[in-house]
Amino acid sequence: MKVKASARNGSVIVKTLLAHPMETGRRKDGDGKLIPGHYITEVEANHNGERVFHCELGPSVSKDPYLAFSFQGGNSGETFTMSWVDNKGENESTEVEIR
Amino acid sequence: MNQSRRQFMTRVGKSVAFLVAVVNLPRVVWANWSASAFGATDLDTAIVERYGNLAIADSDAIQLKAPSIAENGAVVPISIATTLAAKSISVFVEKNPSPLSCSFNIQPRMNTDVSVRIRMGATSNLIVLVEADGKLYRTSQEVKVTIGGCGG
Amino acid sequence: MFTTRIQLTLSLTVATLVASACMPMSKKAGMDYPALVQDDVTTFQAFFEKRFPDTEKADYINGVYSIDADARSQWESLEEFPPYELSVDQGKALYETPFANGSSYATCFGDGAVRSQYPYYDEDRAMVITLELAINECRTANGEKVLKYKKGDLAKVSAYMSFVSRGQAINVDVASEGAYNAYMDGKEFFYSKRGQFNISCADCHMRATGFYLRADVPSPGLGQTSHFPTFRTKWDALGTLHRRYGGCNENIRAKAFPAQSPEYRNLEYFQTVMSNGLVFNGPGSRK
Numbered sequence A: 001m002k003v004k005a006s007a008r009n010g011s012v013i014v015k016t017l018l019a020h021p022m023e024t025g026r027r028k029d030g031d032g033k034l035i036p037g038h039y040i041t042e043v044e045a046n047h048n049g050e051r052v053f054h055c056e057l058g059p060s061v062s063k064d065p066y067l068a069f070s071f072q073g074g075n076s077g078e079t080f081t082m083s084w085v086d087n088k089g090e091n092e093s094t095e096v097e098i099r
Numbered sequence B: 001m002n003q004s005r006r007q008f009m010t011r012v013g014k015s016v017a018f019l020v021a022v023v024n025l026p027r028v029v030w031a032n033w034s035a036s037a038f039g040a041t042d043l044d045t046a047i048v049e050r051y052g053n054l055a056i057a058d059s060d061a062i063q064l065k066a067p068s069i070a071e072n073g074a075v076v077p078i079s080i081a082t083t084l085a086a087k088s089i090s091v092f093v094e095k096n097p098s099p100l101s102c103s104f105n106i107q108p109r110m111n112t113d114v115s116v117r118i119r120m121g122a123t124s125n126l127i128v129l130v131e132a133d134g135k136l137y138r139t140s141q142e143v144k145v146t147i148g149g150c151g152g
Numbered sequence C: 001m002f003t004t005r006i007q008l009t010l011s012l013t014v015a016t017l018v019a020s021a022c023m024p025m026s027k028k029a030g031m032d033y034p035a036l037v038q039d040d041v042t043t044f045q046a047f048f049e050k051r052f053p054d055t056e057k058a059d060y061i062n063g064v065y066s067i068d069a070d071a072r073s074q075w076e077s078l079e080e081f082p083p084y085e086l087s088v089d090q091g092k093a094l095y096e097t098p099f100a101n102g103s104s105y106a107t108c109f110g111d112g113a114v115r116s117q118y119p120y121y122d123e124d125r126a127m128v129i130t131l132e133l134a135i136n137e138c139r140t141a142n143g144e145k146v147l148k149y150k151k152g153d154l155a156k157v158s159a160y161m162s163f164v165s166r167g168q169a170i171n172v173d174v175a176s177e178g179a180y181n182a183y184m185d186g187k188e189f190f191y192s193k194r195g196q197f198n199i200s201c202a203d204c205h206m207r208a209t210g211f212y213l214r215a216d217v218p219s220p221g222l223g224q225t226s227h228f229p230t231f232r233t234k235w236d237a238l239g240t241l242h243r244r245y246g247g248c249n250e251n252i253r254a255k256a257f258p259a260q261s262p263e264y265r266n267l268e269y270f271q272t273v274m275s276n277g278l279v280f281n282g283p284g285s286r287k
Helices: B003-023 B035-039 B043-051 C004-021 C033-051 C057-066 C069-079 C085-096 C105-109 C131-141 C153-164 C177-191 C201-207 C241-251 C262-274
Strands: A002-008 A011-017 A040-047 A050-057 A066-072 A079-086 A091-097 B056-058 B062-065 B076-082 B086-093 B100-105 B113-118 B124-132 B135-145 C120-122 C127-129 C230-232 C237-239 C284-286
Touching: A002 A091, A011 A079, A040 A066, A050 A066, B035 B043, B035 B100, B043 B086, B043 B100, B043 B124, B062 B124, B062 B135, B076 B086, B076 B124, B076 B135, B076 C069, B086 B113, B100 B113, B113 C069, C033 C057, C033 C177, C033 C262, C057 C069, C057 C284, C069 C284, C085 C105, C085 C153, C105 C131, C120 C177, C127 C262, C131 C153, C153 C237, C177 C201, C177 C262, C241 C262
Parallel strands: B056 B135, C230 C284
Antiparallel strands: A002 A011, A011 A066, A040 A050, A040 A079, A050 B100, A066 B113, A079 A091, B062 B076, B076 B113, B086 B100, B086 B124, B124 B135, C120 C127, C230 C237
């Protein structure tokens, strides 16, 4: 995942692109078989031990999901974590530096 | 079939479809994924599964930015902002096979201003529900989705 | 559907340009090629300035987004975190990976910011050299296999090089007879009808730009090649200019020419000349 975060006017503005196929479970492959659903279900961000973002996603979200949000508090130079989990239990977590 | 039987069969049909969808849902979740809501295949069920039977009222305290004509239904960028004391913000695409697209659970330090790129399978109403003080507030907009232009 | 004024302007412009495209190739002695080409550029760009009086000339490099507000809004949202970013990162990694013989793309192209040097007419080889062609020639010169021209790794390397060259001026020089012949070849292609639909590039990208053709608004011909390679949502991937040329030709039920064929290289040459004065802004994102 790629995350851009910058502190502005007392909030941290976050934009992120999560590389993920977000397979709906309704597509068929070349042989006509259904490709199983594979999509991110939850995304969250944590800063200084507090959860500052949480959302639930599903198959009606675009491939390589893009999310933009902001949270209060947080200064340039600090870090926070962004993570996601999908319906297969796969997950990714990354530490982001606030610019 | 007479009318009431047809209605009954429709209801049974929807429940079956709903149960089938629920059975294929993820097994590992962190804390809070609205499984049954995401599994619903029609708008009203999706709303009830997500929020129960809360009353819905239209509100102009929700700003929804979405295109009139989506360039590509697979990637429709939208933004939502609200001045309501939101507990959650949910996005529904009425005509999608999975009408509930995404749901933002507002955390204490989170601003009520989010952007996301969603999938829309066909021209449809895009409905945003904001849950605040035990009620649901709604705004919606039709987004046209076209297929097959001359540009290929 | 088209107003009389636009029809008149287009007819006049096309007539002027087609007439000069039909000029016999033989009598070239003592011709001022740069001046001839400059005339074409002025006429071509003036057509669009008249057609879209509210569009800033510099904005044409943004294609249909310079003339359609609803589409532009979506594109601007996408540009907040462009889909080609991941490809540019991958392109950078490819660019910096040495070849088996120890050399690398940097040996051929330095820091990669060379977009404005292409396309150019090579006098010795009597042909137009495009960036993608040069990338593969760098590979073969260093013992590497050629990459496919329409997408994948070559497109990513091109995307990275375009990215680091962003803002460079488009200023193609057509100074010799050979260059002028290649230019005229590309020009003829642009204005010639082809395919089952019997449509020319000019029909869609001059006559019909700004209008709806079924569910699409064709982009203006001015600035069309500035932003390639392009991440098209439809491809869900990066693609080169010649990939788009092929797709476009197939859309009008014409047989596509191979990527980097003389036809497409000369067309790219002509189209880039027509955008002289604008800047390169690749890679781009489009629907």
